[in-house]
Amino acid sequence: MRHVITLSEMTPAEIERVFAISQDLKAKLQQGLREPLLAGRVAALLFEKPSLRTRVSFETGMAQLGGSSLFLGAEVGWGQRESITDFAQVLSQYVDVIVCRSKAHGKVEDMAEHSGDVMLFQQVLKPLKLHVSDDAWNALGTRAFELKKYSFALHAFEKSNNSIMAEKIKKIMMTKEREQSA
Numbered sequence: 001m002r003h004v005i006t007l008s009e010m011t012p013a014e015i016e017r018v019f020a021i022s023q024d025l026k027a028k029l030q031q032g033l034r035e036p037l038l039a040g041r042v043a044a045l046l047f048e049k050p051s052l053r054t055r056v057s058f059e060t061g062m063a064q065l066g067g068s069s070l071f072l073g074a075e076v077g078w079g080q081r082e083s084i085t086d087f088a089q090v091l092s093q094y095v096d097v098i099v100c101r102s103k104a105h106g107k108v109e110d111m112a113e114h115s116g117d118v119m120l121f122q123q124v125l126k127p128l129k130l131h132v133s134d135d136a137w138n139a140l141g142t143r144a145f146e147l148k149k150y151s152f153a154l155h156a157f158e159k160s161n162n163s164i165m166a167e168k169i170k171k172i173m174m175t176k177e178r179e180q181s182a
Contacts, residue, residue, distance in 0.1 A: 042068050
């Protein structure tokens with residue numbers, strides 16, 4: 001899964017694509033057309049600090065695209081009652097995307113590191129009709145490998161036809177399975 005933590009992680013072409021999609025959706029909305037691109041999808045809005053614009057923009061956007069959102073404020077206790085790792089892993093099993101507004105950027109990075117999976121990435125790409133090039137899949141695989149997200153890394157390297165890295169990941173995964181069963 002690709003996490004967008006800062007805009008600097010996106011290429012100029014990706015940013016242009018986001019703007020193009022946004023302009024298209026805005027034009028259709030002005031004509032009264034609301035494409036349910038996110039029908040059945042749920043966004044968790046995890047806010048450690050209050051926000052008017054961020055919360056309203058995500059809730060409105062999800063509703064206009066046919067999805068729904070859950071607002072989770074500071075009372076849910078992420079990073080307090082449960083570790084950020086546990087919180088991210090559990091939450092990512094129930095929702096399709098996590099929008100995180102925190103007092104500390106490190107918490108956002110921790111959430112990203114411990115949440116998400118291959119299926120979610122595919123579910124996001126399909127409704128947006130985005131094509132991912134072999135080079136992009138390879139870059140995603142490399143980043144997933146760095147984060148020790150081996151299942152996603154394997155998927156990405158297979159999509160990019162990078163058999164050398166795919167085999168390397170398979171060996172790592174088999175070793176981990178043996179260690180866990182021992």
